[in-house]
Amino acid sequence: MAERTVVVVGGTGLAGRAVVEEALRRGHRVRAVSRHVPPAARQVLGAEYVAADAVAGDAPARLGAAFAGADVVVDTVNGETPAAAKVLTAGAASIALAARDAGVGLAVVLSIVNVDRGGAVGYYRTKVAQERVYQAGAVPTTLLRAAQFHDFFDRFFGRPTLGGALSRLGTVPYLRGARLQPIDVTDVARAVVDACAAPDAPLDGPVRDEGEPGRRTVTVAGPEELDGRDLARRWAAAHGSRRVPLGLPVPGYGAFFASGDATAPDARYGRVTYDEWLARTARA
Numbered sequence: 001m002a003e004r005t006v007v008v009v010g011g012t013g014l015a016g017r018a019v020v021e022e023a024l025r026r027g028h029r030v031r032a033v034s035r036h037v038p039p040a041a042r043q044v045l046g047a048e049y050v051a052a053d054a055v056a057g058d059a060p061a062r063l064g065a066a067f068a069g070a071d072v073v074v075d076t077v078n079g080e081t082p083a084a085a086k087v088l089t090a091g092a093a094s095i096a097l098a099a100r101d102a103g104v105g106l107a108v109v110l111s112i113v114n115v116d117r118g119g120a121v122g123y124y125r126t127k128v129a130q131e132r133v134y135q136a137g138a139v140p141t142t143l144l145r146a147a148q149f150h151d152f153f154d155r156f157f158g159r160p161t162l163g164g165a166l167s168r169l170g171t172v173p174y175l176r177g178a179r180l181q182p183i184d185v186t187d188v189a190r191a192v193v194d195a196c197a198a199p200d201a202p203l204d205g206p207v208r209d210e211g212e213p214g215r216r217t218v219t220v221a222g223p224e225e226l227d228g229r230d231l232a233r234r235w236a237a238a239h240g241s242r243r244v245p246l247g248l249p250v251p252g253y254g255a256f257f258a259s260g261d262a263t264a265p266d267a268r269y270g271r272v273t274y275d276e277w278l279a280r281t282a283r284a
């Protein structure tokens with residue numbers, strides 16, 4: 001792909017940072033936009049950092065300046081609490097308008113595998129709303145729907161959030177009956193940067209490719225299908241934990257994950273396995 005100017009809104013987040021690294025690795029000029037510019041030690045060498053809040057009153061001016069000369073705008077923002085979620089709706093509208101006004105030729109928006117089948121989950125409804133903002137906008141758009149990142153499961157297995165109390169009781173809580181096909185964030189970044197080449201760019205691996213250039217939806221998932229229990233067991237083994245996997249029903253998410261909608265067997269784009277990711281990251 002010829003060198004392009006890629007602006008990654010949310011470029012300091014988990015997925016966004018991986019996109020910044022991958023785009024730089026392929027020789028693009030990269031600008032990362034988020035509310036906070038990280039200290040130099042946490043910046044990716046070679047990227048330019050710009051502060052802009054996509055939902056603030058000055059968003060049009062700040063985003064407009066950040067998008068000057070951009071060929072592609074990538075949206076990897078996130079907001080999971082109801083208050084923060086407006087970055088996925090109002091924020092998307094500001095980003096899409098600023099991209100149009102700056103003459104940007106392509107928006108690549110990071111979304112979730114089969115998200116339109118997850119209507120029981122409020123967050124997924126918000127993600128569908130975000131997708132629609134871009135599809136209704138003037139900038140040609142590729143929706144990049146990814147399966148759950150390997151990192152996603154740590155919030156159940158390891159962190160003192162949802163499963164905190166259960167962890168202390170000696171269990172590794174997982175979504176009962178869940179069928180998953182997790183993908184590494186570096187593979188997601190590869191897919192995003194593949195898609196940045198053009199509205200009809202081919203991706204370097206098996207994907208589900210729907211719609212037409214400019215209104216395209218590409219789905220990518222990981223290299224293997226695993227169930228929730230299997231993931232929890234592998235996580236415990238890699239962390240040297242004697243906690244015992246415990247399957248729990250989770251309203252909303254549970255039905256989506258049990259239905260197989262979190263998988264995409266026709267889109268095994270990812271190369272990095274969950275075990276490889278655990279070997280790299282586990283604190284055993």
Ligand SMILES: NC(=O)c1ccc[n+]([C@@H]2O[C@H](COP(=O)([O-])OP(=O)(O)OC[C@H]3O[C@@H](n4cnc5c(N)ncnc54)[C@H](OP(=O)(O)O)[C@@H]3O)[C@@H](O)[C@H]2O)c1
Pocket residue numbers: 009010011012013014015016033034035036037052053054055076077078079087091110111112113127145146147148149150152
């Ligand atoms: N986790 C998964 O398994 C998974 C799977 C598929 C798709 N996805 C999608 O991937 C996307 C990225 O997720 P992530 O986990 O990488 O998110 P993340 O780590 O929470 O990063 C979010 C980014 O958005 C920026 N941001 C938040 N509010 C902003 C605002 N008002 N204006 C400008 N920037 C703002 C944050 O920086 P500041 O806080 O400095 O502003 C940060 O750079 C999400 O849309 C998610 O739905 C996630």
